[in-house]
Amino acid sequence: MKATQFFISTLKDAPADAEVVSHKLMMRAGFIKRLGAGIYNYMPMGLRVIRKVENIIREEMNRAGAVELLMPVVQPAELWQETGRFEKMGPELLRVKDRHGRDFIIQPTSEEVVTDIARQELRSYRQLPKNFYHIQTKFRDERRPRFGVMRGREFTMKDAYSFDRDAESAGRSYDAMFQAYCRIFDRMGLQYRAVAADTGAIGGDRSHEFQVIADTGEDAIIYCPTSDYAANIELAEALAPQGARPSATQSMAKVPTPGKSTCEDVAALLGLPLTQTVKSLVLAADETDDSGAVIKSQIWLLLVRGDHDLNEVKAGKIEGLKNGWRFATAGEIVEHFGCKPGYLGPIGLKGVKIVADRTVAQMADFVCGANEADFHLSGVNWGCDLPEPDLVADIRNVVAGDLSPDGKGVLAIQRGIEVGHVFYLGTKYSKAMNATFLDENGKPALMEMGCFGIGVTRTVAAAIEQGHDARGIIWPDAIAPFTVVLCPIGMDRSAEVKTAAETLYAELQALGVDVLLDDRGERPGAMFADWELIGVPHRVVLSDRGLKEGQVEYQGRRDEAATKLALADVVAHLKARLKA
Amino acid sequence: MKATQFFISTLKDAPADAEVVSHKLMMRAGFIKRLGAGIYNYMPMGLRVIRKVENIIREEMNRAGAVELLMPVVQPAELWQETGRFEKMGPELLRVKDRHGRDFIIQPTSEEVVTDIARQELRSYRQLPKNFYHIQTKFRDERRPRFGVMRGREFTMKDAYSFDRDAESAGRSYDAMFQAYCRIFDRMGLQYRAVAADTGAIGGDRSHEFQVIADTGEDAIIYCPTSDYAANIELAEALAPQGARPSATQSMAKVPTPGKSTCEDVAALLGLPLTQTVKSLVLAADETDDSGAVIKSQIWLLLVRGDHDLNEVKAGKIEGLKNGWRFATAGEIVEHFGCKPGYLGPIGLKGVKIVADRTVAQMADFVCGANEADFHLSGVNWGCDLPEPDLVADIRNVVAGDLSPDGKGVLAIQRGIEVGHVFYLGTKYSKAMNATFLDENGKPALMEMGCFGIGVTRTVAAAIEQGHDARGIIWPDAIAPFTVVLCPIGMDRSAEVKTAAETLYAELQALGVDVLLDDRGERPGAMFADWELIGVPHRVVLSDRGLKEGQVEYQGRRDEAATKLALADVVAHLKARLKA
Known part of the structure; x- marks a missing residue:
């Protein structure tokens, strides 16, 4: 992509209502543009990141055997009445009447619709297990939308729903999704933790939140540094103090x-x-x-x-x-x-x-x-x-220093942002909607379900909360809007710079590198500030002076300073860096 | 893709409410599933076609210099009040109030939002021309939704909006989109015609509908077989009969x-x-x-x-x-x-x-x-x-046999389905919303706009109206859910069939061919009927008997009969067919 054929719009200052760093940086870097409270336009630069996140999710969901479909945004109320959620859910469920006065909702999630599909389509045990997912626009009418896309009203989510013949098989579907989620967040290059979460009325121990580690996170993650114990604060068990109760020494x-x-x-x-x-x-x-x-x-x-x-x-x-x-x-x-x-x-x-x-x-x-x-x-x-x-x-929150429930150490606490959730639903929805299949004996049985969500737009914000500095965003390679930016200085004046930049650009494109050539003709300071704010991980600067000595300057977004490289070596250098 | 890892659901009969052939076949082939009036789930098989259509559109829009962003589904009423459309539009505009009682709409189109973006972001003539597009879910509350996704309520559209400094530049943006649309429908392998359409109050001659030719089409396309004249019936001019009025010969x-x-x-x-x-x-x-x-x-x-x-x-x-x-x-x-x-x-x-x-x-x-x-x-x-x-x-519809307005022949009429529209808007929206830029003299001037839509889901239906026979759908290669299907007979019984099928599958996958291996173990008749209904363009049948002679059977979806091919030649044969 060439910058002049794209759309780049950066701001010196964040708007006053932006409270958290991801919101500020997404606004400043031109990733999003506010349309209304909790409703954003995804601008071209932001959409590139969203698409990369979506593609990684899609590839790993497919690899795990899930099948993609697309359920509607506007859904008839009838199905939501079957499960009682049309009445039970609060005003965060956006309800709307069509021209004939019929009730609809703007989907915040799709358990009802997917269970309706399953009860019609999955009739025999031979068709199970099955996992359907979609990546779709959702709406949740938050009372107080804030933090940009972190707690927006309209957002993009991947939600998957598994259907199994029994709890054991449902457990395998759960495990497959758990592993897929690990691969997804690994591939995105994010530091995260899968933490056990409360299962509420469903019971059992099959609920995990995927939390991106960030000091600014809303959630407390409880973990044991000397074991693999991790849970959210709602669930993490506070053991009784060791030893017996001390004897009384005072009178009341x-x-x-x-x-x-x-x-x-x-x-x-x-x-x-x-x-x-x-x-x-x-x-x-x-x-x-x-x-x-x-x-x-x-x-x-x-x-x-x-x-x-x-x-x-x-x-x-x-x-x-x-x-x-x-x-x-x-x-x-x-x-x-x-x-x-x-x-x-x-x-x-x-x-x-x-x-x-x-x-x-x-x-x-x-x-x-x-x-x-x-x-x-x-x-x-x-x-x-x-x-x-x-x-x-046990009725209290654990605190750092408490004994780990697994007996293998002492608990620590860090902050996280929930970006994914895997959850065993059991027969909660299949029972409410009578979603049965015929087992080997020809008898109807309720399907065992699981639901598995990833907040696509929330993941983008969480990645920024985790990766940023005073100059702007620091993207992992896999989800950066562009992997490499070429910054030619004085491209309009110097034929040598222009030729070198165009040649390098073509070479990298041919290698399949997602490279942007900044041909806007901005001054170096403004150009560098833009790309540091936008957070492109790899930058190559081409200048007349450098090229006279056959050199360009490479700087990784986390590097303290630029490295001089022979122009002839830069492709090999980038290939090595991108593989790492 | 292997069939057992995918989701295939075909029906013998179409539901009673399916009136047109594309609706019937999309339901029978398991492409869509009705959720409510005019609201459909896009099932895995259908979603594959939609994604292929979207990708072709996206590639050609990008090639033409348009920039992708994503505007929200739920849009604040304020902008729609600026142009007066919040009040003027009928009940097809789905209006909704949020929890605070504020008015919103579910977007049927995005002129208001994109013009709002443009007036904030495009401040100088140096930033023009610019063309923003998105591929997004839309909702139009049709009074009588019907014909499946042809006239649904929720549907997917690509809409692009161009912003130019003057009418001349806007004309170039229009031409670029016109050419892009031709490439898009060419690549999809559809027979279509770009027909001049009425511009209403905007005036000028810059409005063209892209019509997919189909006998079942709702629209009459007027064209001259001996020239390049083509217009829709609203616009096509009926010339006066040649020669003078005959003299009176009767008394009243x-x-x-x-x-x-x-x-x-x-x-x-x-x-x-x-x-x-x-x-x-x-x-x-x-x-x-x-x-x-x-x-x-x-x-x-x-x-x-x-x-x-x-x-x-x-x-x-x-x-x-x-x-x-x-x-x-x-x-x-x-x-x-x-x-x-x-x-x-x-x-x-x-x-x-x-x-x-x-x-x-x-x-x-x-x-x-x-x-x-x-x-x-x-x-x-x-x-x-x-x-x-x-x-x-001229106040009448033309009829076949009328003189062509360009004087180069006689008009003919064929039926078509409108799948795209390019339209020069002038300053209709920029004026209503005061979307100005500063020209070379630092003076504010209104932006000249164009809008360019393609109905993604409608294109899928139109392709079926154009390509089908008694057995089912006939997809062009480029937008088929799968390009090639491998049908092994008795794969579970014969190791030779299994090995040959798996090997061929791997070879084709390695070549980047979108191939499905039908490993469901269905009987040949049921298997063939499924794939003819679904409309996969190329089929290879592997059987024990054929393989004993080193042969497989190839049949193109439009071919009368199968052709025997040496197993060793089948990849080369398919490569040649797919290139053609």
């Missing part, structure tokens, strides 16, 4: 803590470590009648150590909270604790179920609220000042 | 024609040729005040020969009808003609403007209505029984 005492309603403040006031305090969280679980009216609400007190955070997903797995919970209202708290929030504790309660985190259950001589405004209790001990808790459970 | 007479209200019936009753009769069409043009209320309606009588049809587009170009017209109501007709429709004529009218088609103006001794129920007038002559008409104009 009521201490005035006026205005100190947080564990931090109380610890500071009493001169104790925060790890000596216990945080009280009050939840409620509503029991409803058939009409949905609340009959009764059970109040729960969940206790975590002062320096720990409640893990709401884990809380939701407690028997009694499984079918839904909410934080208690101020009124309910006063009714059951006789006290406003900030001074709550587990002592002297009636009808409140008490759950202690594993760590809390191992504490002695701890501090908690006295259920009286401006007072706490110190030196509190289980079995002594209060009965053992109703339940001991 | 009132003849009873009870119940005979059509020219055909009257001609039959009177024993005259239909070409001796004149048809009366009554139009009205409303004059409105600023509020849009009708102040006055001018009644027009348009006369065409009994065997001719009114051309409504041509009627709309008459001074006085340019700003809009409608057919007169029954009430207006009775008021101005004193008679019900069926017996109307040009004699004895007051305040009615009379337009005679060029052919009618040359007629003598003609028959027309008497403006009295159940009576016509015969032997009517201009200048004798009634004054010369207020206006003589």
Whole structure:
């Protein structure tokens, strides 16, 4: 490609609303152009990256035996009503009526449509397993779209759906996709981690997020540097502290803590470590009648150590909270604790179920609220000042330094951006939509399903979050908009520069290298700044002065400085660099 | 590709709602699957054809210097309000409100968005000309979607938009796209014709439809077999008959024609040729005040020969009808003609403007209505029984046998399916949206635009309308889902067949041939029927019996019978066939 036949549009400054670095750089480098909140034009330079990402995904999906089709953007509501999602999903599902007043949705995902295809097309066990995927435009009407294409409303996703005869076969489909995802992100040249994730109501252990490592990532990735354990924070298990609970050494005492309603403040006031305090969280679980009216609400007190955070997903797995919970209202708290929030504790309660985190259950001589405004209790001990808790459970987020659940080390935390997800669905959708096949005995059986997504446009943004510096983007070769840029200086004045540049350009093109010749006639400074911002990984500068000595300058995007190369050697040099 | 790794789903019968052959065959061959009215899943086999069509388009657009980007499916209403199309367009424009109640549309076309990009990005004459295109999902909420993807609601289109500094440069952009379109449809192996089309309010002669020739086409293509004249029926000019008007030979007479209200019936009753009769069409043009209320309606009588049809587009170009017209109501007709429709004529009218088609103006001794129920007038002559008409104009559709407007022969008509359109827009959108650039003198000037569309999914259907027989589809090589299919008979029983098939498959793949190996183990009859239905252009059958003599059978999809070939020659034979 020659620059004058392409479209290059860079900006000195990012727009004020761009908060994250990928958004800023995609806007500045002319990859995207805002059309509305969370809706972007993919400009020519950005589209090249998207296409390269799509092609790698497509090749690896095909290699893994998945079959590409294309399901529509506008989908009839009927199928979404079969699974109940038309009603259940919130306003992020964009609903639209056609000219005849019929309901449609703009697809955010395609489980319903693909299951409808499967129940019609896959009639026999002989046709299974089958994996259908598409790469399609999706829309999710985010309440607050932001971060550019990282959390946009219209975006491109690859979503695959596997259909199997039984759970064992579904497991093999899952594994095949897991391996395909590894190859995809390997080929893209991204640093990533596959982390175990929560499976919610589906159960089992077959859910992994593919997280691109980036300091700016929204998600916490929990991993063990000395083993292959990795999970997201929702799932990562916090083990009980090793050893038995220490013996009590103090007597319980009521201490005035006026205005100190947080564990931090109380610890500071009493001169104790925060790890000596216990945080009280009050939840409620509503029991409803058939009409949905609340009959009764059970109040729960969940206790975590002062320096720990409640893990709401884990809380939701407690028997009694499984079918839904909410934080208690101020009124309910006063009714059951006789006290406003900030001074709550587990002592002297009636009808409140008490759950202690594993760590809390191992504490002695701890501090908690006295259920009286401006007072706490110190030196509190289980079995002594209060009965053992109703339940001991893992209800907190892990922290760095916790023991790894696999017993092979200590946990560390890094930040990541979720770009892919592999998930075993079981019969959730096949059951709702009666997607059956005939087994060897001619009996109908529900198909076992898996779903496997990759955010195409999100991957582009994540790659930038991972690869950038003060000058701009640093693309891995495989997904750069161009692999090599040739920057001739004074091409319009010097026939020698022009000839050398055109010749090199033709040679690289003939080798199949995705090369751009910058024939715009920009001054060197502006030209170099553009390509550093755009992030092309390999740059060759041709100048009159250099060519007089038969030399050009090569600089990799991560290199500190340029290297002089003989013009005759530059193709071989690039070939070697591109292979590496 | 091996069949067992792909997805093949053929049907014996087409669904009842499939009216046209392309719809029937696409359903039967498993190319598409209906999801809702005018909304289809593109199944794996169909998607392969779509991708091949897209790739040819993309390569030729790039070659012609156009630059690919991607504009969103969901577009904010604001831009559509700038051009007034948000209000003006009918219910075929699918409107949707987001969660905040803001108006959006699902794009049927992207003039507004691309003009918005251009007015922000193209600031100087130095950046012009520029041509942006995308290949994107579109939605048009047709009142009565039908004919499968031929007239679907969701479909894929390539649309390109050119931006030029002046009309002359815009003409060059137009020519470049015209040439690119010829290359595109040539490469696809389709028989097509570029026909001149009406430019409506834009004016000028820069509008061409690309029509794929097919007997089943909706459109009439007018062309001259002895010259390069071609136009659509809206535009094709009907010249005046050669020579002077014949002299009158009859006197006008009132003849009873009870119940005979059509020219055909009257001609039959009177024993005259239909070409001796004149048809009366009554139009009205409303004059409105600023509020849009009708102040006055001018009644027009348009006369065409009994065997001719009114051309409504041509009627709309008459001074006085340019700003809009409608057919007169029954009430207006009775008021101005004193008679019900069926017996109307040009004699004895007051305040009615009379337009005679060029052919009618040359007629003598003609028959027309008497403006009295159940009576016509015969032997009517201009200048004798009634004054010369207020206006003589070309207001009819041409018919086969008419003189070609270029004077080089006689017109013929064939049927076509419009798959592409190149159109010079002028400053219609740049003016509405104030899309200006700075010219050499630093003065802002409006950009001259062109728009260039190809219906991707429609082209697929049109190719089938052009290429099919009783057994199924006949694809041109370039856009076939697979170019070659290998059909081994008894591959599971015979090691020799299996080895030969696998070897040939690998050889063809290594040559870059898009080959499918049918390893499903179907019986020969079912296997052949599938591939004839699907329309793969080249088939090689491998059997135990043939291989014993070192032979395989080759059959082109259009061939009457198979040809025996030495196994050793089959690659060379296919290479020769594929090049041709």
